[in-house]
Amino acid sequence: MADQLADLRYDIALANRMLAHHGVLDAFGHVSARHPDDPQRYLLSRSRAPELVEPGDILEYTLDSKLVKESETPLYSERVIHGEIYKARPDVNCVVHHHSPDFMPLVITGIDYVPVFHLGAVGGAHVPFWDQREEFGDTNLLVVKPEEGASLARRLGQSWMVLMNRHGVTAAGTAVREAVFRCVFSCLNARFQVAAAAAGRVGPLSPGEVKHAFTISTGTTGQARSWELWVTQLTKAGSLPQSSPPRAAAPRSTVAQRKPRTPAKAAKR
Amino acid sequence: MADQLADLRYDIALANRMLAHHGVLDAFGHVSARHPDDPQRYLLSRSRAPELVEPGDILEYTLDSKLVKESETPLYSERVIHGEIYKARPDVNCVVHHHSPDFMPLVITGIDYVPVFHLGAVGGAHVPFWDQREEFGDTNLLVVKPEEGASLARRLGQSWMVLMNRHGVTAAGTAVREAVFRCVFSCLNARFQVAAAAAGRVGPLSPGEVKHAFTISTGTTGQARSWELWVTQLTKAGSLPQSSPPRAAAPRSTVAQRKPRTPAKAAKR
Amino acid sequence: MADQLADLRYDIALANRMLAHHGVLDAFGHVSARHPDDPQRYLLSRSRAPELVEPGDILEYTLDSKLVKESETPLYSERVIHGEIYKARPDVNCVVHHHSPDFMPLVITGIDYVPVFHLGAVGGAHVPFWDQREEFGDTNLLVVKPEEGASLARRLGQSWMVLMNRHGVTAAGTAVREAVFRCVFSCLNARFQVAAAAAGRVGPLSPGEVKHAFTISTGTTGQARSWELWVTQLTKAGSLPQSSPPRAAAPRSTVAQRKPRTPAKAAKR
C-alpha cells in the first residue's frame, strides 16, 4: 500500500519532468493522479515548475480541491481542473493540463484537432472545444472556481482531451503513463496537422482508422518502449528527481500498460 | 545597502543569462536596472554578450547614459535606450532591449502585437510601434543619440513594451524579475500569434480579459515559480555567473514578486 | 565471419542511435540489415526505442519475419516491412522505417517528394506513394500482415524510398551507412521543400541533375565524412552503445562506401 503510493508519487514526478523535457510543459502546467487507495482524493504537486517537481512536493487533495493536510505552501491556482474531472469521470486516474506550443495555433484560432497519423489517434474519436468566455464572460482565463472546473469537465464529457480557447489543453488517462503518452503524441499530431495544413490539403484518418489506431496506441508495447526511452533521456539530462525511486517498481494504476519491466528498471537506476 | 546593490548586480547578471538561455538575447541586447539607492543612476553591463555578463561587468551610469566612473572599457552603443526611459518613467526599474526571433515577423512587417493567450497579457493593454526612420531618416538603426532614445521613450509612453521597426523590442518592468517574465512570455505570445495567424483566424483576448490577465501575470506566484526554474536551468547548463551569489538574497526592487524564497535560494547554491 | 557479424550488429545499433540523434526516429521506427552470411535472414532489434538499441538487442529473422531462435521478448509489430523488402529486392541490404517530422507534411497531404538541392537526390529519381487504405480498407495503419508488407514492397519497386500515407516513410540502401545517409539528407530535403513551397515557387532539380547528384551522393567521400561526424556527436552526447565496438572495424556490407578509416576509428574509441 505505502509502496504503491510512493511509486505513484515518483511516477507523477517523472511524468512532470518528462513532459517538461518534451516541451509540453514549461514553467506552467501540471500533472495529477487519483489516489491509489482512495478514489475520493488526488495527488498534485505544490506550486512548482513541472521540471523541478520531487515526489516530496506532491500533496493530497479532496475532489473539491482542498488540501487534506493544511499547509502554508503556495498551491497551483487551477487545481479545480483536476478535482472536477476526477468527480465526473471515475475511469480517469490521471489529468494533465498544459499550454504546449504545438496546440496553440489550434486553440487560438478554434481549429479542431484531427488525427493525421496513426499515433494522433491517442486523442480519441472526438476532441471537444471549451471557451471559458461563453459561460463566464471576461476572466483572466485561469480555471480557478469550482464551477469553471465543472464546466470544463462537462465539455470534456467522455472524451480524453479538451481544447481550451486562448489557453491550452487538458488531457486525461486511465493511468499516468497512458496520459503522458497521450500528451506527447497528441502534441506531435497537432504540430503535424498545422504544418500539413499550411502545405496542402490534409487527409485525416477515417473514423474506422481512428478507432483501430486508438486501441493499439493504448494497448501495445509502445507505452513501455516510450517510458524506457524517456526515463533514459531524463537520466542523461541530469533531470531525474533527487530522491531515490521507491522499492516497488509498479504502481497499480499503470500495471496494465507495462510488460517488459527490466529495461525501465535498469534505466531508472 | 551594499548588499542590496550586490544582490541587484547578481540578479541583472542572472537576467542577462536567463534571457540568453531562452534565446531572447544572442550576442546582442542588454538588461539594465535602476540603482537601488539613487534613482538618478542605472546599472548596465559593459559591452559584453548577455550570456557572459558577470556582476563585476555591471557599471553605473547617469540618466544621461554617461559612466559615473570613467573607464576605457567598450560600452554598449545603445545605452540611451535605458537612460531615456528611466528619465521618462519613474515607475520603471528595469529595461530590456532585445531582437528576439519571435518578434521579428512583427517588427519587419508592422503587425501589431496582440495577446492571444492569457500569459500574452504580460505585454499590457497596448504595445506601441516606433519607427526610427520617421523622425531621423536613414540611420544605421541603432539608438545611439539621446534624442533617439528620448523619441523611443515618448513612443513607449505609459506602456510596458514598444516594438521598433526593422530592429527589435524594448520592454520595461517595475522590477528585474517582472521584466524577465514579461520578455519570456511576450516572446511566446508573439510566436503563437504568428503561428496562429498562418493557420487561421486569430481570436485575441478581449480588453477585459487582457486587464484581468495582466494583473494576475504580475501578481501571482508565477514569477517565483519561473525564476526558480530558470535559475535551475542555468545551473544545469553551467551558465551561472562565476562569482558567488551575494549574502543577502532579496534585492529591494524585486521583493514584491517573491514569496517562496527557499526553493530559489536552494537552486542558486 | 563472426567479426563481420559483430561489426554489423554494432553498426545497426549506431545507425539507430544516429537517426534518433537527428530526430528522424523517436520512440518508434527501426533499422534492419540483411545478414552478412545468409541473404535469407535479416537483423533487427527487439522492441526497443532506437536511441537505446544495443548490439545485444539485435535478433535474427527469416525473410518471413519469424525469429530464427525463439524468444519471449516483445518484438516490433511492423517487422514485415523489412522482411518483404529483402524478399523483393536482393540489392537491398538495409531498411529504415521512420516517421520523421520533416516528411509528415508530405505524407499527410499527398505531396510528392521532389529533390530541391543536390543532396536531396539521395532519394533517387522517383519516390512512390503507398496508401494502406486503398488495398486494405480501415486498419490501424501499422504494417503488420505479410500481405501488407508485400504490398508496400511492390509499391517501392526499384526505388530507394516509399512514402506511406498518414504514416511515414520506408527507405532502403545497399548498405547501412548509405541508408543512414539517405535518411538524414532526404529529411533535410523534405524540410527544405516544404519551407520553400511556403515561400515561393519551387525550382526542383532537373532529371539530369538528379541522376548526376544521386551518383555522387552515394559514391563520394561524403558518407565517410558524415559517419565520422555522427559517431563523434553520439560520443559527445554519451549516446554510444554500452558494449565495446568489435575488433574488426569494417563490416562487409559497407566496405564500398568507406575510404578514410582512420578518423572514424579514432572517433569510435
Add this chain to the structure above:
Amino acid sequence: MADQLADLRYDIALANRMLAHHGVLDAFGHVSARHPDDPQRYLLSRSRAPELVEPGDILEYTLDSKLVKESETPLYSERVIHGEIYKARPDVNCVVHHHSPDFMPLVITGIDYVPVFHLGAVGGAHVPFWDQREEFGDTNLLVVKPEEGASLARRLGQSWMVLMNRHGVTAAGTAVREAVFRCVFSCLNARFQVAAAAAGRVGPLSPGEVKHAFTISTGTTGQARSWELWVTQLTKAGSLPQSSPPRAAAPRSTVAQRKPRTPAKAAKR
C-alpha cells in the same frame, strides 16, 4: 611569422566549429583563409566535417586549388570555390561555403536576399544569384571545375555573398572573424525574411540604412563581443579543437576587428 600562421590555422578551425555550432554548416560546407605570408596561397581543411576540423587538418593550396605539398588524404571536391574567389578578389581573405537551412527557401525559389533588420546589412548592398545550370547545363551541382569556380567568382563580383540556385551560399570577408559574423547574421536575416514574408508585407531597410548599417556591422565592437561568446559556447559544448591554442593570440588578418583581447583569450583557455 610562424606564430601568425599557427594563429590563423587555429582561427580557421574555430570558425569551422562555430559555424557548425550555429547550424550554418553540417557534414558539409567549408571555411578557408588566404595565407598570411603568401597571397598566392590559401588554407583549407582536408575533407572533414567542419565540426571536427583541427588546426593540423588545414592544408595549403595554390590559387589553382592544387595542394602545395602532395598528399593522399581525401580533399573537398569544391575547393575551386575558394581558389577562384581569391584570384578574383585581392581584398578577400576568407571564404565560407555553406548550405544553411535558413537560406534554402531563398535558393530553391530564387527569392532575393533582402536586409530586414540592421544586422542583415552584413550581406552588403547587393547579393547576386548564380545558377550553375545556366552556363554548365545538367551537373551534380557541385562546383568542381575551375571554370565553374571562376563563373561563380564573376557573379559574386564586388559583393560579399552570392546565392547559388538549388545549392547554397558562398560568403567572403576581409578576415575570418568578419566572415563568420557575416554568415551567422545573414542566416538570421534570411530566417527572419522568410518568416516575415509568410506573416505579412516585408518592410526592408532602405539603401541608405543598408549603407550605414553595413559600416557599423563590420566596424563596431560587435565582432569582438560575438567572438568571445562563440568561443565560450564551444568551450562549454566540449567542441574546441584538441590542440592547444597557439602562443600568439592575434593573427594578422583579423587584427582590424579585434579590440578587447582579454575576454576572448580568457575564454579560450
